[in-house]
Amino acid sequence: MPVEAVVFDIGNVLIEWQPERYYDRVIGEDRRREMFSAVDLHGMNDLVDQGHHFTDTIYAWAEKYPEWRDEIRMWHDNWIELAAPAIPHSVRLQRALRAKGVPVFALTNFGVQNFDYATTVYPFLNEFDRHYVSGRMKMVKPHVPIYQMVEQDCGLPPETLLFTDDRIDNIETARGRGWQTHHFDGPKGWAERLVAEGLLSPDEAA
Missing domain, CATH: 3.40.50.1000 (HAD superfamily/HAD-like)
Structure with a gap:
């Protein structure tokens, strides 16, 4: 038809849309692999895709993982660099x-x-x-x-x-x-x- x-x-x-590539560049591949193993960042992003508030969701996620707080916040603060x-x-x-x-x-x-x-x-x-x-x-x-x-x-x-x-x-x-x-x-x-x-x-x- x-x-x-x-x-x-x-x-x-x-x-x-390659978030891993952004983090490899900013924090290095080894540290990125460690973070993605410890933190379900794509699960976090799925919540945003479902309609949860972008800033609130990512910042709350960052507080759940204080050892990765700054890196997780990059998903929000530098988001346009991930989507590029x-x-x-x-x-x-x-x-x-x-x-x-x-x-x-x-x-x-x-x-x-x-x-x-x-x-x-x-x-x-x-x-x-x-x-x-x-x-x-x-x-x-x-x-x-x-x-x-x-x-x-x-x-x-x-x-x-x-x-x-x-x-x-x-x-x-x-x-x-x-x-x-x-x-x-x-x-x-x-x-x-x-x-x-x-x-x-x-x-x-x-």
């Missing part, structure tokens, strides 16, 4: 689709406050036709309800949605709902898929 809207994940699709850089080719694809009149949605696990902050640094995050941000919705991928809410809100048949995400579990849930999917492993493959679907020409996808 023809694609009526394209749905982008954000982290590692439009913006690189943008992936330029993916941004070009987002904008090329919109220029062709193809509706483009964001479906992302992202906190409320840090998403609002990110939009001030990355203007393309303001350029989606619809935003489905987990922190606002109080539900996260890969659980079925967030996909159901997208379907209900946009009003399009699931099989007309083309969704790209770097995480296979998120892709599998979408596929189970009948969505068309692309497992993102780099913008080149994504560009080729958009061309194959007839949504962009090779020049537009370059």
Whole structure:
């Protein structure tokens, strides 16, 4: 069935999200490995994605681990350095689709406050036709309800949605709902898929 809207994940699709890389640079790989072994930082971030307050959650987590307090607070205080850089080719694809009149949605696990902050640094995050941000919705991928809410809100048949995400579990849930999917492993493959679907020409996808 023809694609009526394209749905982008954000982290590692439009913006690189590699917290370990940031900490390797700032505190060194050995100390970073020790901290990530002792502290469930991704679990902390999951709470933010579920709608818990960005500052309150991270600062409270830091107080639970006083030996890592300063390093954990970096997740908040230097957050934009963790969520960087943008992936330029993916941004070009987002904008090329919109220029062709193809509706483009964001479906992302992202906190409320840090998403609002990110939009001030990355203007393309303001350029989606619809935003489905987990922190606002109080539900996260890969659980079925967030996909159901997208379907209900946009009003399009699931099989007309083309969704790209770097995480296979998120892709599998979408596929189970009948969505068309692309497992993102780099913008080149994504560009080729958009061309194959007839949504962009090779020049537009370059």
